[in-house]
Amino acid sequence: MPKLAVLTEFNTSVELQEFPLPEVSPGGALVDVALGGICGTDVHLRTGHLSVPLPIAMGHEGVGRIRTLGEGLTTDVEGEPLAVGDRVVWANNIPCGSCYECMVLKEPTLCKSRKIYGINRKATDAPHLQGGWAETISLEAGTTIIKLPDSVSFEEVITLGCAGPTAIHGVVENLNIEPGSIVAVQGAGPVGLASAMYAKAMGASQVIMLGGPTSRIEVALEIGAADAGIDMDTYPTAKERLAAFHEIAGHGADVVIECAGVPAAVAESIDLARPNAQVLILGQYTDHGPTPINPHLITKKQLKMFGSWGFAPSHYVKYVKSLPHLVKNHDLASILSVYHLEDVNEALADVASGKVTKGALRP
Ligand SMILES: [Zn+2]
Ligand SMILES: [Zn+2]
Secondary structure, rough: OEEEEEEEEOOOOOOOEEEEOOOOOOOOEEEEEEEEOOHHHHHHHHHOOOOOOOOOOOOOOOEEEEEOOOOOOOEEEOEEOOOOEEEEOOOEOOOOOOOOOHOOOOOHOOOOOEEEOOOOOOOOOOOOOOOOEOOOOEOOOOOOOOEEEOOOHHHHHHHOHHHHHHHHHHHHOOOOOOOOOOOEEEEEOOOHHHHHHHHOOOOOOOHHHHHHHHHHHHHHHOOOOOOEEOOOOOOOOOEEEEEEHHHOOOOOOEEEEOOOOOHHHHHHHHHHHEEEEEEEEEOOEEEEEOOOOEEEEEEEOOEEEEEEEOOOHHHHHHHHHHHHHHHOOOOOHEEEEEEEEHHHHHHHHHHOOOOOOOOEEEE
């Protein structure tokens, strides 16, 4: 019987439980998981910061090989023929398609009744195997399944498992990064790294990353995601970081991308921006409460400030299509630390403490 990592209570360890292999549903698929990614959201899930039903079938990032195809499922979302053994990734969420946000706003990321594998699927409900931290996952009809290009590995896909599509939505679709732009990226986690790589792909001449710990900034420089780094250990105060930034960037950043997730970073975003700049607040996924900012500067500098929430299946498709280009320029797999599924709690602890930049579980 396949194993699945389950969170039965908040603030406890994740348990491996066995469930019977389900029948494949029409239009769905069973996929043998090769890697299940660990995301910052998993750390927050465990602490009960998000309102989700227990027990959670864990793992909202995954890649694997088709084990069984359900009746009627013959191609991936782009019409590529699917066969048993094919390497695939799936978008973790299925928007309802019929609510106000889906139908009128046409913003499926804002859908309030999305099904999300690994986040709001209960392990006690059939077909149980509804998360990617498992030996096998059962995908239902309506899941966006994408066949992987031959030139990208499972490791490369999972390294930016959530961060890549999040950056496609926030950075690629919402920002206008002109060739020659100076881009400041706050935060050196996976979302910061992905945002920096896409900013470069869009033509930024200089990406300056601010964040910590120092080892993460070094990784960003090594893989060519950033051209310069300002780390929190050398420059512990906002004032010191701003001074160091202006030494490199002169009049300031044309575009600021906040991926730090710390409320106080937003005040710094405003300071880093040159007049008339674009400022994207992408990292505040968890509600850590209010923070003091000086709104006068937003008006005076004529800043264009906006937010972007997660990603929809379409962003996952674009992410996978962009990967052959990204992996040519950046050694994505070098960022990934792989753990055995049995060591799920050690892996979660290492991601929570920042010991590893990106972790994944191999069944
Ligand atoms: Zn995630
Ligand atoms: Zn909806």
